[in-house]
Amino acid sequence: MQVRLYNVGGINRELYLSIKKGISIYEAPNAYGKTSLARALISLLTSEITAEDLLNVFSDEGYVEAEIDGKLYYRRFKRIKNRIEEEKKLYMDDKNALLLSYFSPENPLVARILVGDENIEWFISAASKIDEIKKKKENLQYKLGEIKATYDEYQKKYNEAENYMKQLEAINQQLEKLEKDRESIRINTENSIKITKKNRLEDLEKRLEVRQKELREKEAKEKRIEREIEELKKHLNSISKENLLKEIEELNTKLQNLNSKKYNLDVDYRMLGRVLDEIKEADERHLAVCYVCGHEVNPSIWKERLDTIKKELTEVTRQRDEITKEINNIQSTINTITNKLKEIEKYEQQLTNKQKELETYKLEVSEIQKSIETLQRQIRELKEKIEELDTKDLSLSGESELDKRIKELQQQRSNIELELQRIGIPKRIMEELQSFRKNIKDLEDQISTLDREYIRRLTVVKDTFSNLANSLMRDLEFNYTAEIDEKYRIVIKKDNVKMDLKKLSTSEKTAIALVLVLIGLKEYFKSPFFIIDESFMTFDQRRFEKIQKYLSGIVDYTIITKSNDTVQFRNEKLLEPNQIMG
Incomplete structure (x- = not known):
């Protein structure tokens, strides 16, 4: 390098x-x-x-x-x-390079182990990349909180709309009674009635104009959405989702077989590497005794064995490279197909949303048309009554208290109707609430599934770290063991007696941190080099050589700063x- x-x-x-x-x-x-x-x-x-x-x-x-x-x-x-x-x-x-490629005071694990922090859930989670599940769960929880907040707002709107509907019903009942009262004294208040009817006509005509404008806008939007739906259907019909799913399933099966072959080749490669190192050492020392069986051999035989192992290594390397290339090509194809499937799902969701939106507009258009028909009928009837009144010689009189009360109630009703237009009618809000409830349940199910998957994977990784940590400590001839308990805390035992991490020496805590980092590096991180601050190399020569040998099987370059x-x-x-x- x-x-x-x-x-x-x-x-x-x-x-x-x-x-x-x-x-x-x-x-x-x-x-x-x-x-x-x-x-x-x-x-x-x-x-x-x-x-x-x-x-x-x-x-x-x-x-x-x-x-x-x-x-x-x-x-x-x-x-x-x-x-x-x-x-x-x-x-x-x-x-994770900062965590698994650099062993120094800056390493977060080193810093926390040295102060006696036993909790390493964050470390094994980050090293094995399962913290991504936790982050995804946290994102869903944040989204769930937002939806619940919106749900609460809609619930308030629903309660408010229900209250308005009750008020509107009471006002309509009052108006109905007042209209009857006014009709009973119509003969004595013809002029007042005439003015009221003209005002009413003007109001109805304005409302009719507003509703007709709304109808034109809604119909235009309805046609636009219908065109968009047709375009989405044409686009989806041009793509075979079933063929893509079948293809990705076949590719995954092939990828699994190739990964299995590559794993076997990796095992052969590491084994041949160890054999090559041992034969090199035997050749350099001109051993006359086989280090495996103990029989006497001609020292010259080591060079022949060295050539044989090198050829085998070259062949294994070639096969690994070919399989790796094929794996990469298949994975690239899978990624491309997956992106296509995501695009199809996006279009399908867009189509569903557009169809729902179209149904909503159709319902609104139907309601507006009914409202227009009602207004037109009311206008015709009111005009006929006004024409009848115009043929009579009416004397002007001031607005009665009854008329004032009716107008007041009509204004209240108009205000309530405007508020209902703003917040929506209870039935429509309830549909939204039901949709929110479904979304909330779906998110809660997803969060629960992610939580179980996180714990399951974390347990597997915890067991891996525990087993490898004790294996490595035995290799390094430490007289204590390291375990990870059910709360994901590092537990150090000496002669089966639990030891307080804070009371261990700095060199012992450093050794524990190094063992954890080396396991993370070996199992979950492929780095070309590993850097160690010399101030943390507190091992004797024998252990240092074992660590050196361990690292040689993980990274190509080990750099120590002094x-x-x-x-x-x-x-x-x-x-x-x-x-x-x-």
Whole structure:
């Protein structure tokens, strides 16, 4: 791996490094580049480290570049006025890089373990990516809260509308009684009746005009929605959803078979890798005794076995690459089909919504037409009565108290009708409430399902961490065990006696944190390198060598940062100018 840095953090010069696979040590004085190098490399794995975090505060431009397996990855910065522009190509973009690729005081798990925080649910959840289920559940809970709030508002509207309907019924009853009273004294108040009828006619004509305008608008919207429905149906008929579902099912079956084959090849690859290392060691030491069976052998046989294993490794690697390529192609096809299915579902939902909207408009048009017919009938009848009154010699008189009361009640009724138009009639609001109840139940069911799935997966991951943690601690010859209890707390036992995490030594707590991080790295995160702050390497040489061997099976590069008076990479060299990466 070739690395080039310029004006990154405390590194305010161009730094060229060539790092070989295995263990490398970066030495620098305090506050002179150790953390900067680590953060720069980690920034190629996640965008959580921003350009502002990386660019030297006194510099206007800088970059981080790394060539890994012949491919160049980079982040390049340029300060323009008060902002920083960035060009980047990341190896990956996963926030877990900060958690699983960098072991230092900045690691969140290290910080919490050192202060004695036993709860690691957040860590195993984040490391295994099942926290995404929890986030999805939280999003649904937020949406559920919004819908419930809206439901409460509609419930208030419904209660308010019911109250208005009762008031309207009472007013109509009063008006009916007053109209009868007025009719009984019509002979004595003909002039008053004439004026009232003309006002009523004017009111009816205005209401008719308003309703006719509403009818034209509703009919226009109805036709527009019908056209949109036809277009959606044509679009959906042009796509075979059944064929897409069948195709994606076949692809998933094929993908499952390929993944199974790849897993077997991965097992063969790791086994051959271990055998190759052991044969190399036997060849270098010119062993005359087989390390497996104990029989005497000719030392020259190791080179023949080395060639054989290398050929097998090459063949396994070729098969893995072919299967990986085929898996990627199938997954890409699945993603494309899935996107098509989502698009179909979107159009289907749009069609359903449009059909519901059309039914609503048709109902409203029918109601408006009935209202118009009623108004037209009332206008005809009122005109006939007014014409009859015009043939009579009527004397003018002032507005009676009865007329005033009728107008007052009519105004109240008009105001109530306007309010009902604003908030809706109870029947329609009740339909909305029923729809909200269904949505609330659906969301509550989804949240319950996600909660169960989160606990199920978390339990599986918890067991994995517990088993691997104890296995790794045994390999490292620690005299205590680590378990994760039902509340997802790390429990340390020595001779079957529970120990208080806060009372453990710093080196013991550091070891526990490292074991958890290494498990997360091995099981759930594919990183090209692992960076360790030397201040956290408190192990003796034997354990350090075992950790080194463990890491060699997980990552290609292990980098340890140390404090020293000089800056260098052990067993490495500075690149010459003609070796600078693109």
